[in-house]
Amino acid sequence: MLRADSLRKSFGNVRATDDVSVEFGKETGEMVFIVGPNGAGKTTLVNLLTGHLTPDSGRVLLDDEDVTGLSPDERVHAGLVRSFQVVKLFEEMTVRENVRTAVLSQHRLTRSMFTLRDGHQEVEQTVAGLIDKFGLAEHADTVAEELAHGTRKLLDVAMSFGLDPDYLLLDEPTAGVSTREKAYVIDTIAEVSREEGVTTVTIEHDMDIVSEYADRVVALHQGGVHGEGPPDILETDDELRRLLLGVEQ
Amino acid sequence: MSNRSLPGLVSRDGETRVRVTKGLELTKRQSMLALVGLLVVFAIPDIATVTPSLQLTVVHQGLLFGLAAVGLNLLLRHTRLVSFGHAAFFGTGAYTAAVLAAKFDVASFSLLLIAAMVVATLVAAIVGYLSLRHTGLYFSLLTLAFGQLLYALVQGQSFFGSSDGLPVRPGAARQPLIFGLALDSEAYAVILYYLTVIILVVSLVVMWRLVNSPFGNALDAIGQDRTRAQFIGIPVQRYVWIAFVISGVYGGVAGALYAMVQQHVRPGPVLYFLRSGDILFMAILGGFQTLLGPLVGGVLLVFLQDVGRDVTAYFDALTGVALLIIVFGLPRGLVGSLRAGGLLAAATRDFRENPAVVGEWISAAVTGIVEATRNWLRDVQSILGVR
Numbered sequence: 001m002l003r004a005d006s007l008r009k010s011f012g013n014v015r016a017t018d019d020v021s022v023e024f025g026k027e028t029g030e031m032v033f034i035v036g037p038n039g040a041g042k043t044t045l046v047n048l049l050t051g052h053l054t055p056d057s058g059r060v061l062l063d064d065e066d067v068t069g070l071s072p073d074e075r076v077h078a079g080l081v082r083s084f085q086v087v088k089l090f091e092e093m094t095v096r097e098n099v100r101t102a103v104l105s106q107h108r109l110t111r112s113m114f115t116l117r118d119g120h121q122e123v124e125q126t127v128a129g130l131i132d133k134f135g136l137a138e139h140a141d142t143v144a145e146e147l148a149h150g151t152r153k154l155l156d157v158a159m160s161f162g163l164d165p166d167y168l169l170l171d172e173p174t175a176g177v178s179t180r181e182k183a184y185v186i187d188t189i190a191e192v193s194r195e196e197g198v199t200t201v202t203i204e205h206d207m208d209i210v211s212e213y214a215d216r217v218v219a220l221h222q223g224g225v226h227g228e229g230p231p232d233i234l235e236t237d238d239e240l241r242r243l244l245l246g247v248e249q
Numbered sequence: 250m251s252n253r254s255l256p257g258l259v260s261r262d263g264e265t266r267v268r269v270t271k272g273l274e275l276t277k278r279q280s281m282l283a284l285v286g287l288l289v290v291f292a293i294p295d296i297a298t299v300t301p302s303l304q305l306t307v308v309h310q311g312l313l314f315g316l317a318a319v320g321l322n323l324l325l326r327h328t329r330l331v332s333f334g335h336a337a338f339f340g341t342g343a344y345t346a347a348v349l350a351a352k353f354d355v356a357s358f359s360l361l362l363i364a365a366m367v368v369a370t371l372v373a374a375i376v377g378y379l380s381l382r383h384t385g386l387y388f389s390l391l392t393l394a395f396g397q398l399l400y401a402l403v404q405g406q407s408f409f410g411s412s413d414g415l416p417v418r419p420g421a422a423r424q425p426l427i428f429g430l431a432l433d434s435e436a437y438a439v440i441l442y443y444l445t446v447i448i449l450v451v452s453l454v455v456m457w458r459l460v461n462s463p464f465g466n467a468l469d470a471i472g473q474d475r476t477r478a479q480f481i482g483i484p485v486q487r488y489v490w491i492a493f494v495i496s497g498v499y500g501g502v503a504g505a506l507y508a509m510v511q512q513h514v515r516p517g518p519v520l521y522f523l524r525s526g527d528i529l530f531m532a533i534l535g536g537f538q539t540l541l542g543p544l545v546g547g548v549l550l551v552f553l554q555d556v557g558r559d560v561t562a563y564f565d566a567l568t569g570v571a572l573l574i575i576v577f578g579l580p581r582g583l584v585g586s587l588r589a590g591g592l593l594a595a596a597t598r599d600f601r602e603n604p605a606v607v608g609e610w611i612s613a614a615v616t617g618i619v620e621a622t623r624n625w626l627r628d629v630q631s632i633l634g635v636r
Contacts, residue, residue, distance in 0.1 A: 050480070076482035088477035090470050101470045105482040110467040114458050116272040117466040163481060 002167045007058035016044040018223035025199035033210045036220035042203045050082045079166035087156045091145040102162035134158040150181035170202040294439045307555045313503040315547020318531040320499020322543045329472035333389045334396030335528045338497040340520035341372045342504025347415040347514045356419035358427045369501020377493035400520040414515030536582025
């Protein structure tokens with residue numbers, strides 16, 4: 001279980017995260033969605049959980065172990081992996097090289113100085129498998145910066161799964177993706193995470209996607225937890241509806 | 250299994266290749282080029298005896314600064330960090346050898362070299378640890394600052410001979426002993442040169458292995474996106490530090506050899522920040538996107554500076570002019586442009602086989618120009634603040 005314990009973070013006078021305590025992965029492999037209006041502190045929460053930001057107070061617990069003091073790379077090896085809202089790829093590497101970089105890291109081989117980067121059989125097999133699974137085969141040798149937006153998102157997710165996460169935090173994985181591709185991206189994420197028993201925590205603005213895929217929803221507002229529960233709270237919680245959609249009661 | 254990683258001949262894709270080290274397999278043409286290159290390098294002492302315009306020490310110095318530039322290039326090409334203080338490590342190596350020889354009568358070539366490596370490792374570890382807390386411009390400025398600090402320290406201490414420097418003459422010996430042999434100065438120069446060439450080849454092979462390893466891959470990742478690299482589990486800070494130290498050790502080895510070649514070191518030529526600039530320039534001149542480029546750049550720049558001194562009083566301007574030509578005309582550097590030359594040859598062949606390919610080229614060129622103009626306009630607009 002990934003747990004935020006009374007996390008607080010302020011930027012100047014703004015309380016971006018205000019005493020947030022939530023749990024993710026109560027059941028292994030659950031799909032949790034974080035919703036909330038702009039400025040609710042969704043990305044800040046993900047940043048705190050993954051070590052991109054240090055909390056002013058509070059703790060992050062990973063399977064009951066305090067990881068608040070661990071650096072992002074140490075958290076990755078502990079099973080906590082994230083993607084970014086604006087896709088971050090190694091732009092001058094091909095799709096295969098991008099995925100390989102992640103898998104080499106997962107195998108803790110990046111410290112190896114005198115083997116060949118493409119010479120590890122088991123890594124190459126994993127890489128080929130991921131490229132297949134995420135439908136990237138035809139782009140395998142394309143340089144990342146030349147990829148279409150949807151493909152970039154998929155590569156980003158493929159790299160994340162290449163790190164063999166227990167918890168995967170996705171910051172708007174469908175942002176900027178065409179409606180047609182959206183379903184494909186989120187379907188793939190759902191399918192692979194179910195297969196591998198990965199708990200996903202996804203920030204999402206598209207409420208149709210949330211109600212269709214969520215096992216549980218956590219709603220944030222003004223830095224705090226507004227409420228959480230099954231996806232139908234999106235229908236039943238009028239206050240939440242007003243916050244999210246501007247729908248009047 | 251084990252003999253598969255040994256040098257020798259291997260068969261790959263239906264042709265015989267020369268394996269230098271695991272993964273580095275040269276085609277027939279590449280092997281010929283490498284062989285010719287090596288032969289030329291080996292023949293330099295003989296060539297130097299017949300042509301007065303080519304001096305052995307100049308080539309030797311060029312190779313050594315080139316070696317330092319190969320080290321610097323590990324940071325420049327892979328982690329994308331611009332070190333502006335690499336003379337610090339070159340100078341550290343040079344002064345380690347000089348101090349040990351002049352003050353402690355250490356005469357052994359190998360001992361001087363190893364000591365220089367150790368001290369350069371230490372200095373690079375400290376400078377790197379402090380400089381790498383920042384990236385970009387601040388990193389460059391910090392390396393520059395540490396370089397100048399070292400320069401001032403050596404310049405100001407009589408122990409280091411102040412601005413007069415130190416001789417590299419251990420005790421009664423006129424020069425360091427190579428494997429226990431006291432040689433006359435001509436033989437010493439030639440043998441030291443050949444040792445440099447051997448060390449150079451080994452250093453290049455080691456560097457090739459390093460940059461093609463998973464570690465080198467991680468450095469590339471760090472260079473392309475630091476944040477992402479950390480979030481796929483790469484300990485960015487530690488790896489960049491290790492790369493910095495390795496890069497410094499290359500400088501230290503080069504500096505120690507330089508001290509033994511010159512048999513006298515002064516702070517100006519080995520520690521002053523202009524030397525750092527030279528080393529950086531060598532990498533760019535030769536082509537920092539290549540392994541060999543910095544080495545070629547080193548030889549060429551030292552040669553240019555030497556020849557320039559005889560030709561014109563403004564020889565320093567030569568470096569500037571060369572830099573301008575490279576930046577505007579050959580941004581890939583010399584060795585990088587050779588590859589572009591290969592592309593040109595391929596294009597010529599295409600054209601002979603199918604002249605209609607010109608149509609494709611024109612459309613590609615037009616697209617390129619339109620794209621470039623659009624980018625340029627966008628840049629101008631954003632600079633002027635009109636959108």
